[in-house]
Amino acid sequence: MTCLETIQAYALRSIGIGERRLPRDDFTLCEQVTLIGSGMIWNIYFGVLAMLAGFVLATVLALGKASTTPSLRKPSEWFIFVFRGSPLFIQFFFAYFVFLSLKNVHPFFDPFAAAWLGALIVLFFNTAAYSAEIFFGALQSIPKGEVEAADAYGLTGWSRFRRVVWPTMLRLAWPAYTNEAIFLFHATTLVFFSAFPVRGQQGDALYYASYFADKTFNPFIPYPILAAYFILLTLVIIGFFGVVNRRLNRHLPANTRQKIKLRMNLIR
Amino acid sequence: MACYLTTTKHISLYWSVLTVLLLLAITAPAALAFGFAGASAARSRTAPVSWIGRGYIAVVRGVPDVAFFLFFVIALDQGIEYLRHKTLCPDWSEPIRQGNDFVVCQAAKMPLGNAPQWVHETYGFAIAVLTFAIVFGAFSANVLYGAMQAVPRGQLETAESYGMTPRQTFWRVLVPQMWVYALPGLSNLWMVLMKATPLLFLLGVEDLVYWARELGGIKTPRFTDYPHGDWRMWYFLALLIFYLLFTRVSEIVLARLMTRLSHGQATTAGDAQRKRTQA
Numbered sequence: 001m002t003c004l005e006t007i008q009a010y011a012l013r014s015i016g017i018g019e020r021r022l023p024r025d026d027f028t029l030c031e032q033v034t035l036i037g038s039g040m041i042w043n044i045y046f047g048v049l050a051m052l053a054g055f056v057l058a059t060v061l062a063l064g065k066a067s068t069t070p071s072l073r074k075p076s077e078w079f080i081f082v083f084r085g086s087p088l089f090i091q092f093f094f095a096y097f098v099f100l101s102l103k104n105v106h107p108f109f110d111p112f113a114a115a116w117l118g119a120l121i122v123l124f125f126n127t128a129a130y131s132a133e134i135f136f137g138a139l140q141s142i143p144k145g146e147v148e149a150a151d152a153y154g155l156t157g158w159s160r161f162r163r164v165v166w167p168t169m170l171r172l173a174w175p176a177y178t179n180e181a182i183f184l185f186h187a188t189t190l191v192f193f194s195a196f197p198v199r200g201q202q203g204d205a206l207y208y209a210s211y212f213a214d215k216t217f218n219p220f221i222p223y224p225i226l227a228a229y230f231i232l233l234t235l236v237i238i239g240f241f242g243v244v245n246r247r248l249n250r251h252l253p254a255n256t257r258q259k260i261k262l263r264m265n266l267i268r
Numbered sequence: 269m270a271c272y273l274t275t276t277k278h279i280s281l282y283w284s285v286l287t288v289l290l291l292l293a294i295t296a297p298a299a300l301a302f303g304f305a306g307a308s309a310a311r312s313r314t315a316p317v318s319w320i321g322r323g324y325i326a327v328v329r330g331v332p333d334v335a336f337f338l339f340f341v342i343a344l345d346q347g348i349e350y351l352r353h354k355t356l357c358p359d360w361s362e363p364i365r366q367g368n369d370f371v372v373c374q375a376a377k378m379p380l381g382n383a384p385q386w387v388h389e390t391y392g393f394a395i396a397v398l399t400f401a402i403v404f405g406a407f408s409a410n411v412l413y414g415a416m417q418a419v420p421r422g423q424l425e426t427a428e429s430y431g432m433t434p435r436q437t438f439w440r441v442l443v444p445q446m447w448v449y450a451l452p453g454l455s456n457l458w459m460v461l462m463k464a465t466p467l468l469f470l471l472g473v474e475d476l477v478y479w480a481r482e483l484g485g486i487k488t489p490r491f492t493d494y495p496h497g498d499w500r501m502w503y504f505l506a507l508l509i510f511y512l513l514f515t516r517v518s519e520i521v522l523a524r525l526m527t528r529l530s531h532g533q534a535t536t537a538g539d540a541q542r543k544r545t546q547a
Contacts, residue, residue: 081515089467090466217346
């Protein structure tokens with residue numbers, strides 16, 4: 001097969017389109033790059049959806065944690081503690097087995113035991129908890145003067161939140177939130193390595209990378225390819241979040257703007 | 269119930285809890301040592317040494333961690349076997365990489381094929397510790413590097429004006445003062461390290477996750493005295509609670525440690541302490 005044919009056969013393999021059988025021997029570089037790239041579809045799918053849904057829940061949780069009403073504060077605090085205090089790996093396992101037993105109760109829960117929904121929910125809750133902690137920290141450090149100014153203008157309740165508190169919170173939280181986004185995408189590699197089964201060899205990038213490493217006994221080709229894809233993805237995320245960051249900071253004089261500092265660490 | 273929880277397999281589960289704790293106890297100082305070496309290297313005034321330090325930090329931090337765990341174990345294993353092969357079997361003529369196979373002579377196998385079971389287990393554990401130490405060493409190198417930069421310049425200048433050599437300045441002034449700046453980052457790292465321990469499962473050590481899956485699975489009366497349905501959910505719930513408790517305890521201990529370290533330091537927390545004692 002030429003490289004072009006390989007790409008045609010395997011580019012969408014991870015979502016079940018194209019050649020059904022994975023290559024078995026004489027692996028070419030092209031096959032490895034194509035299949036691992038095909039697996040990235042899943043990483044992006046999990047990352048983007050969990051991020052979008054998690055953003056909304058995180059805002060709610062952060063407000064809950066900052067609330068003075070115990071009945072609102074306690075649940076948010078517990079939610080954040082549970083998801084930040086335990087390993088994501090264990091959360092995946094636990095969720096999977098919970099969904100498996102729910103499946104026996106009612107067929108409605110069938111899709112939950114599959115990775116595309118079950119793992120997405122776990123990632124969604126997890127990133128919501130981590131982002132909520134970031135947003136909470138930002139809420140606490142909103143300059144007092146800005147809120148007082150809003151009061152002076154007669155803004156209250158929703159309009160004060162919508163026009164003053166929320167944008168400032170996002171502006172302050174954004175650098176840390178960018179890091180959170182990067183870790184979330186890194187964390188998507190855990191999905192198929194924990195409990196969630198791979199159906200019909202449709203896995204994520206790490207699944208294919210370890211497939212090749214297992215078959216060839218040579219980790220020095222697939223894992224660097226995987227690393228390259230992730231570095232590329234990270235650069236895209238940084239670019240996108242940088243644009244948003246510029247927009248959030250557009251009213252500030254150039255020398256007081258917050259730069260996004262990258263702190264690449266953290267496994268969950 | 270008491271009988272059920274003390275079957276031989278459950279005893280293995282409790283041993284694996286100890287394995288995790290042992291791993292943490294060995295890895296944390298090892299990673300700190302790697303980090304200290306990395307950070308000192310990155311600060312070095314000799315350019316190549318500084319490049320090595322910076323390169324180590326940059327490379328390990330940029331790559332997804334799980335990939336690192338999977339990659340490192342095979343790479344380390346093959347690297348060790350390759351070196352042993354070269355020294356122990358010099359007259360071996362066939363190439364080591366034969367297509368898709370990695371072939372070394374019998375004497376170079378690590379651990380030896382006829383070694384007892386515990387050697388295999390210890391070897392796997394040692395590789396796991398080394399992997400964790402290398403990966404987390406890079407993270408802590410970054411934290412310590414930042415902490416070293418955060419020590420007020422005046423302190424170092426004072427040390428120099430007293431005629432201390434760079435080595436003395438480093439050990440007597442910089443190192444004792446940097447911990448208070450490093451601790452928030454390091455405690456963060458400790459939490460992360462703790463939560464990374466289930467990844468041992470990926471490294472092939474029979475850890476908590478392995479046993480929870482093994483013990484929770486459906487047991488039929490034919491093979492065991494204690495048949496039960498699919499209990500894996502409950503086993504993982506127990507693991508979840510175990511980690512949550514561990515997190516909580518660590519949080520409390522680290523908060524105490526921070527109070528201790530801030531004592532007498534020129535930071536906001538240290539200042540607040542001083543005022544409280546004076547008042």
